[in-house]
Amino acid sequence: MIIDSHCHLDYEPLINNIDQVLLNAKNNNIISLLTIGTSLESSKKVLDIVDKYPNVYGAIGIHPNSTSGNLKNIDEILILKKKNKKILAFGETGLDYFYKRSEKKDQVFSFEKHINFSIAENVPVIVHTRDADDDTISIIKKYYQKTNFLIHCFTGTLDFAKKLLDLNCLISFSGIITFKKSNNLRDVVKYVPLERMLIETDSPYLSPDPFRGKSNEPANVKIIAETVASIKKISFDEVANLTTTNFKKFFLNEKN
Secondary structure, three states, rough: OOOEEOOOOOOOOOHHHHHHHHHHHHHHHHEEEEEOOOOOOHHHHHHHHHHHOOOOEEEEEHHHOOOOOOOOOOOHHHHHOOOOOOOOEEEEEEEEOOOOOOHHHHHHHHHHHHHHHHHHHOOOOEEEEEEEHHHHHHHHHHHHOOOOOOOOOOEEEOHHHHHHHHHOOOHHHOHHHOOOOOHHHHHHHHOOOOOEEEEEEOOOOOOOOOOOOOOHHHHHHHHHHHHHHHHHHHHHHHHHHHHHHHHHHHHHHOOO
8 A cells, every 4th residue: 555645636637537547546556645736726626636536635835936926815725725624734835946936035935824824724734845955944943843844755965854854854755766867865765764754756747767758647656665665675565554654644643
């Protein structure tokens, strides 16, 4: 049993063939999925999806690359959360200084807004961070004793990972760990305790080897679990079982 902790089922081409996508996942023993909103419009679609499919949960938020010009109605995110108990987190939010599509001040404002929503609703925050290590650490340090953070699709350094672990963050790895040039990232996978780890596809993006260049889908989270097992020299079942347990503890407050 595996859980894909981060996918975008409202994105094309997944949304166009969602029943088959979910069947493919089921056939690969993926028992649940968390589909993630990246804008107000995307988050509304997430609500529709989780309403329709019993094994799909959702998170809602405004992606950092979409913050500038889209913060006027940010409080609607909180209103959406109250409509469905299957919305398990706020995000993805965070900081992206690589693409420079949104002003830093808008990204920081949005990030802290999402965090305060999470504190109010007692759910975690799903964090996107790229080329923004120092500011990400600084903001999480302000709030980590009040809410829980998951760093999705980790691509940073070992030093960054250590700082995040010190702030009680969970770290999630995607298909990037299968890429030939990702040796440094595989060293991070080796270091991060399995008890503090989740796995994800970020589909339809980041297809793992051997499917690079093709649209990704949740079924491929199995490949990421296999890669983690290989890196850590442990069994596939151990990775599958413990990351599933981690997901349930983190998002569903299940103790066992």
